[in-house]
Amino acid sequence: MPARNFSGPVSATIVLCAISLASPRAAEPAEAPxxxxxxxxxxxxxxxxxxxxxxxxxxxxxxxxxxxxxxxxxxxxxxxxxxxxxxxxxxxxxxxxxxxLPIPAAATQADEQPDLTKAGQRTAAQFRCANCHGDKFLGSQGAPRVAHLPEFYVAKALTDYRANTRPSSGGGAMTEVAGGLSDDNIKTLAHYLAVLP
Ligand code: HEC
Ligand code: HEC
CATH class of the missing domain: 1.10.760.10 (Cytochrome c-like domain)
Incomplete structure (x- = not known):
């Protein structure tokens, strides 16, 4: 009887579906709610x-x-x-x-202000930004990724922390750090972080 022949593969398929639903792969982004x-x-x-x-x-x-x-x-x-x-x-x-979701890729356009980048690298070392944000600025513990963010946005974020119009988690970490930054420091840091490879 044909029905009997089908029952084997059909129930196997059901079992396989149940397994793949129960264990979604971690690397797979979830569907947008x-x-x-x-x-x-x-x-x-x-x-x-x-x-x-x-x-x-x-x-x-x-x-x-x-x-x-x-x-x-x-x-x-x-x-x-x-x-x-x-x-x-x-x-x-x-x-x-x-x-x-996957982290967006680094910008690929050439760095047109390498001197500003070097100044930003020195400023980041001076203020020990990597201590919290990680060696590649991809984030660590409570400190978010700050590499590859748009330059204008990093400058705005640092200015907002300094003006205290943006609160900082991590015991007010960024309010304290940004309090010591000059406008020039902010400009160089924003450029450096945006063009990181
Ligand atoms: C003591 C740890 C610490 C240090 C040092 C530190 N950060 Fe942060 N940073 C944090 C934490 C924690 C946050 C998240 C704050 C929040 O809740 O908004 C943050 C957030 C930021 C953001 C906001 C990112 C976004 O997506 O809006 C920027 C930009 C940033 N930090 C840049 C820097 C720069 C540049 C330096 C060095 C001048 C620095 N940080 C030093 C801990 C630190
Ligand atoms: C009309 C455009 C727009 C829409 C729609 C929008 N956002 Fe935003 N979002 C922004 C802008 C602009 C900022 C930057 C704010 C700033 O400069 O502080 C932002 C910032 C954020 C941040 C902070 C990013 C960081 O690095 O700190 C989060 C988180 C966020 N949005 C989540 C959401 C979520 C979740 C939704 C939907 C419920 C949403 N946004 C809808 C424009 C938008």
Missing amino acids: EVAQPCLACHGEVLGEGVPPIAGHFNNYIQLQLVAFRSGRRQNEIMQGMAAGLSDNDIRALGKYFSS
Whole structure:
């Protein structure tokens, strides 16, 4: 009877499906949850103008930033609006999803200001930025990746910490660090971190 012949392979398929559902590969990015859809217009593979990439940031870091935007402690008109309606569960889902995505690749265009890069490297050594952010600035522990972020965005972030319009996790680490930076320091650091290979 044909039905009997089919029963073997069919049940084997069901078992295989059950196994692959139960153990998703860690390297595989999760599917975007519903709540992440509006974010992708700006933070998707093609970034909106003036928007930093958030793919591959630490889960905890993303969640902390969203909580800070929601409470208004981190000030940015667009993001305060985006975060206002998010529940704690939404924030958990967003942290989980965006942290599962691969880190964007380094920029490939040639460095047109190598002197500024060298000055930035010296400034980063002077202020021991790598102590927290890791030797390649790809992030470590609570300190996020700061390599390959847009130059304007790093300059803005450091200026915001210095002005205390952006709170810092890690016991106020960045408020303290940025307090000692001059405008010139900020300019060189932003360039250096943006052009890292
Ligand atoms: C209209 C564009 C826009 C949309 C839509 C948007 N963002 Fe943003 N996002 C920004 C901008 C601009 C910044 C930089 C804010 C600043 O300079 O402090 C930002 C910053 C962030 C940061 C902080 C990044 C960092 O490195 O500290 C996170 C996290 C974030 N957004 C998550 C989200 C999530 C989650 C959503 C969807 C719920 C979302 N954003 C929707 C424009 C947008
Ligand atoms: C004592 C540890 C420590 C040191 C030293 C340190 N950082 Fe940070 N940095 C942090 C932590 C923690 C955060 C996350 C803060 C937050 O919650 O916004 C951070 C965040 C940042 C951000 C924001 C990234 C983003 O996506 O918005 C930038 C840019 C940055 N650091 C650059 C630097 C630079 C440049 C130096 C050296 C001048 C430096 N940091 C030194 C711990 C440190």
